[in-house]
Amino acid sequence: MIAAQLLAYYFTELKDDQLKKIDKYLFSMRFSDDTLKDIMNRFRREMENGLGRDTSPTATVKMLPTFVRSIPDGSEKGDFIALDLGGSNFRILRVKVTQDKKQPVQMESQVYETPDDIIHGSGSQLFAHVADCLGDFMEKQKIKDKKIPVGFTFSFPCAQTKLDEAVLVTWTKKFKASGVEGMDVVNLLNKAIQKRGDYEADIMAVVNDTVGTMMTCGFDDQRCEVGIIIGTGTNACYMEELRHIDQVEGDEGRMCINTEWGAFGDDGSLEDLRTEFDREIDRGSINPGKQLFEKMASGMYMGELVRLILVKMAKEGLLFEGRITPELLTKGKIETKHVSAIEKSKEGLKKCMETLTRLGVEPSDEDCLAVQHVCTIVSFRSANLIASTLGGILARLKDNKGVGRLRTTVGIDGSLYKMHPQYEKMCSGMYLGEIVRQILIDLTKRGFLFRGQISETLKTRGIFETKFLSQIESDRLALLQVRAILQQLGLAGTCDDSIIVKEVCGTVSRRAAQICGAGMAAVVDKIRENRGLDHLDITVGVDGTLYKLHPHFSRIFQQTVKELAPKCDVNFLLSEDGSGKGAALITAVGCRQRELVAQQQH
Structure with a gap:
């Protein structure tokens, strides 16, 4: 017993001494409450810069409008395809949204590898690869003869003027495909699909994975107004009042903003x-x-x-x-x-x-x-x-x-x-x-x-x-x-x-x-x-x-x-x-809104 107590005392003293040394050595990595509040306030200033008409061009936190104006309200239904591109693996999902309360969303998916030579190659190679994988998936699902609505989760900073248009601002993570930055990724994918010529796709929405996360959670909880990814990379989106978004016309309603907060500090603010x-x-x-x-x-x-x-x-x-x-x-x-x-x-x-x-x-x-x-x-x-x-x-x-x-x-x-x-x-x-x-x-x-x-x-x-x-x-x-x-x-x-x-x-x-x-x-x-x-x-x-x-x-x-x-x-x-299911739900919301517009026109 005495030996055990002495051993425990030794390890306690040893640990305390070691931890004190480490704490002193890594002091700069620990934040006080005041420092954390300061970080929060710095980020709030960056958010304002990203939303402002005059300051947004030079803002590091881009605050990109997504043209997603609402979360699911529960009335959505249909058969959808979701594409999820953002890492070394490319996923395709078939998502069926029903009114069944026990299982409102049914999903089937397949993962396709995206080799480094594709990630670091040309844009045409990358989107040809995506189109080939989509064709393979549709054939296996026996839906190649149908034109099913598609939601495209593209987890990189994009400037959008419409829900189905996204111009890549810059590659992040490990992607470096040439000839894509400054281009509309939906247009590049459509061209690759048309070049194959053996199936059609109706790409209705292109979204960031954070937006998909918010929409997925919003399907279960309509109070969800923020989506956040904390994994290989990190990012967040939230529902902003339209009157505060200078880049978009109109003052009524709300729109989801993709903050692209990973670039926070690129201007030296951290x-x-x-x-x-x-x-x-x-x-x-x-x-x-x-x-x-x-x-x-x-x-x-x-x-x-x-x-x-x-x-x-x-x-x-x-x-x-x-x-x-x-x-x-x-x-x-x-x-x-x-x-x-x-x-x-x-x-x-x-x-x-x-x-x-x-x-x-x-x-x-x-x-x-x-x-x-x-x-x-x-x-x-x-x-x-x-x-x-x-x-x-x-x-x-x-x-x-x-x-x-x-x-x-x-x-x-x-x-x-x-x-x-x-x-x-x-x-x-x-x-x-x-x-x-x-x-x-x-x-x-x-x-x-x-x-x-x-x-x-x-x-x-x-x-x-x-x-x-x-x-x-x-x-x-x-x-x-x-x-x-x-x-x-x-x-x-x-x-x-x-x-x-x-x-x-x-x-x-x-x-x-x-x-x-x-x-x-x-x-x-x-x-x-x-x-x-x-x-x-x-x-x-x-x-x-x-x-x-x-x-x-x-x-x-x-x-x-x-x-x-x-x-x-x-x-x-x-x-x-969220990144796959969310894209399908955004597409479902888009289909619902399109049907409402068609009914009003008639």
């Missing part, structure tokens, strides 16, 4: 909040200087961010007894999924041990605890960032309605939000793993990790996937499990190293969640102000892998929004297949 690890992530990306908010908050680089932190900590002797392996130096070795796994409390440490072992650093139990703490800090930042921007949206909704308190529903999707252990259903995972990697490199350089030795794996971009953050931060992972994740990544670390790695993961995730929360708070508060309300009730639809998969992201995100937009009661509604 420069004081970016760390050396964020800058390293940006320099190594395919679009340096662009989508800076997304790189801080989304899931794509969360794992890489953790890796960079661990490398630096190891170099400084804070981890792994200063040892740095080739694996630890390898980009991409730590993924966001690893971060999510490491952050789980009970099994997180085991996953951390496995991850670091794969990186060849032989982590100690202390190393695993440290890495878990790093993951927590990274994740918490992500959730805070997104919560801050969401707070801006909610504040605007509240103002728009002129209520003292806003009650609404937020539709959410995304694997980071859904699967991160405490971000319950999280923020945006594209960059968080890479941020963790950069921090680990830095801590290793300082001798805080891996005995100061940086492995070749840790030097490699992309090894620390965002999924590892979710695993490491899990509430169910024990210390040895975090060490096991580190071992899987080729990182042989000590118990101290485990503590630090877990803390790095948590820091990166927390920052991302806070940033996202600040943005969302700005959006809902704007809606409240627009409506002249003292209080706003609203539903926000959420989608995205980071939100869904990370263990802590959703909790931090929602808490940040609540603190930054206290006059808004927000119901977060998790979207299921």
Whole structure:
């Protein structure tokens, strides 16, 4: 008993000492309440710039009109095709909308791979590929002889003048197909379909995946006025009063605005909040200087961010007894999924041990605890960032309605939000793993990790996937499990190293969640102000892998929004297949409105 108590005391003292070192080392990644409010207010100013006629051309947050003017009212019905293009996989869905209350929406879908040579090739190749996949799907569904209404989810910034017309502003994520920017993507797809000549398609609507998320949640909850994606990338949309949208004629009614908030900070407005690890992530990306908010908050680089932190900590002797392996130096070795796994409390440490072992650093139990703490800090930042921007949206909704308190529903999707252990259903995972990697490199350089030795794996971009953050931060992972994740990544670390790695993961995730929360708070508060309300009730639809998969992201995100937009009661509604189902529902709304116009003309 005495031995057990002494051992427990040793680990408690060890952990507290390690965590204090990490907290001091990663101080710049933690945000105070005042900083989060400041982020929300900065985002609100950017929203105003994006909506203004004179300021919109140079605004970084583009606030793009979508020409979606209402959510489903429940009267929609019909047979629709939905195309979902936005990542390495291209999905096609057949969606049947009925009046059956038990199962109003029935879906069949198929996933088609989009190879890198297509993504990085020419625009004609890309849309020929889409047309070929659509032809194959229609043949398998035995509907090639029918002209079924099509909704096209195109998850990139587009300028729209009509619901069925979208000019690509710029590629994001990993897409670089030439000859598409500045062109109408619906026209390019129609030409590719006509070139085949063996089927017809009535493309009625082109929408962003955030709009699809809002529409999907709006089908279930008509208070849903906000959609948010927290996954590989991050973005949000909301219903704005038409009188505030200078780019569109008319003052009556509302229209959905695609904020494209991933570009928030591209003008330097977040420069004081970016760390050396964020800058390293940006320099190594395919679009340096662009989508800076997304790189801080989304899931794509969360794992890489953790890796960079661990490398630096190891170099400084804070981890792994200063040892740095080739694996630890390898980009991409730590993924966001690893971060999510490491952050789980009970099994997180085991996953951390496995991850670091794969990186060849032989982590100690202390190393695993440290890495878990790093993951927590990274994740918490992500959730805070997104919560801050969401707070801006909610504040605007509240103002728009002129209520003292806003009650609404937020539709959410995304694997980071859904699967991160405490971000319950999280923020945006594209960059968080890479941020963790950069921090680990830095801590290793300082001798805080891996005995100061940086492995070749840790030097490699992309090894620390965002999924590892979710695993490491899990509430169910024990210390040895975090060490096991580190071992899987080729990182042989000590118990101290485990503590630090877990803390790095948590820091990166927390920052991302806070940033996202600040943005969302700005959006809902704007809606409240627009409506002249003292209080706003609203539903926000959420989608995205980071939100869904990370263990802590959703909790931090929602808490940040609540603190930054206290006059808004927000119901977060998790979207299921929002990007595909939502496109079909928008098409269904379009068909309903077209039928009404036809009836009025007769």
